Amino acid sequence: MALNVRVRHDRQIICPIRFQRAVTGATVADAPDVDDRGFAMGARSATWGTSTVRGAMVSIAQGDTARVRVIRADIDDTAPLFVTSTDTAVVTVAAPAGGGPLPADGIFSLHAVKDFPNRTAAIQVRLGDATGPVIGELEPHIFAIHNLRVVAHLVTINGRATTRTAAALVNTFQAINDIWRPAGIVFLYNQAQTQAEVFNGFQVAGQMTTMMDASIPGHTDTAADWAEFSQIINRRPVANHVNVYFVENANEVFGLTFDNTNARPNGYGIVCADNAVDNSVAHELCHFLDNPDHVQQAIAPGAAHEDIWARRRLMWTPNPWNASAVAHQNDVGYGPLTRGALISVKDLPATVDQTDGELARARRRSLNPY
């Protein structure tokens, strides 16, 4: 069936395809989100080399296989499409065999062979066969795994304990790793190391009380506003580990984080309440890895990010969100009112976005995480 083109003015440009996450709904380990924010590529980390690709980026851990979907935005559904790699020492096309033709759902698989500094590859979609004209390109980034050790602390406040258990946290960190693994970052959680912490004399039983918002009674705009947080994150931190403290409740947040630029005695660490879903714990870990900002807090004159891209990112907050008046914004691919898990690969100019490039910052911090 022919696609309709109506030429107005003096010309018509046709871009046949784009790329998208292979699945919808919850995060799946082998289907990373695709950073398709614009066709410009933005700034690049020092070891990322150069690329002539203009299109989407995707990150994959070295040795992994990941699925990506081709969207036939402006080409027939039946057009035979093939996928090839420009450098098979970096990345290969694992499926379909021979690179195509792609199945009706447009999904293909990439195998991340090796993370080379300053050596880039492009995934090219071709029309007709594996030597046909290139009609679209994707830039994959392959990342060697950095393992980060994590210790969980199960906190009791004034006699009320978190409902989480050491055993249940195994699944939590598995879900977190589903989000983080494509960035080449894996959190190693050993439930046998889990510690129990008891606090008394806090304001509310079971609750970490903070007064960071100026509307909270008792707010002083000083460190006293997060005194209970500071007490918690300084309780028996295990050296050379990321310390995550789980509490039953927190009055202002799902989670709160100081990264390791905050030296002790003020300290660094993460506190998560029981209503923080796995995605929210992964979000706090992103804060810990040198990403202090939230997407929507990047303010251009008079504007906050409330768009579909912002809601798809792990560093959007809150999660879940209140329904938007713009209906299509209420499901950005992860389910109704549910934040996505995109860790931005692109680092677009600050005039576009002041907080993206999260993956590169996290990778740098993961070299010196504790």
Add this chain to the structure above:
Amino acid sequence: MSNGEETSAATIARQAINSLLRNVLNSRVVPILFHRSPGNDNGGDRAIAGLHWQVRAQGFVIQTGVTGNDGRVAMVVRGASSTLELLHNGAVVASYDVRVSTATLDAVGTLIGQKQRLRLLGYQIGHGGPDGNGVDATVNMETERSMLDFQADESLYDDAVVTATMQARLTARAGT
């Protein structure tokens, strides 16, 4: 104002022998540019070269060719529409029903005018609307994504809000 190549029209008149009657056939040549990414720079290194194509009108193939380094097809649209077909090993693998409008673009301050310009530049706004090319008065996921794409590509703040600056940039890239 236009911002690049102009469409051109040709009127072919055929006068029958010993008759005062004339048959008039209207043809128009329009540039279609295939790119791997949107934007009005005549393709550059993102143009899709090597596409084998043919144009079919009223049941007959009237043009054939292969795109060069600019990804351009100077397509003849005969009558109301012609069909641009992409070929692989001589078989048709994709086709586009191409019509031409001589109307000017709607005002850039209107949603229709904005979507016309995004579509012209190759941004992927879907296939809704009366012409099946995505140009209508609806803001949906594809509309918002295309606006964000344009903003990111133009180094504008990417919030999908169409500011005066974005309107000016759309006009600069796609025409008034």
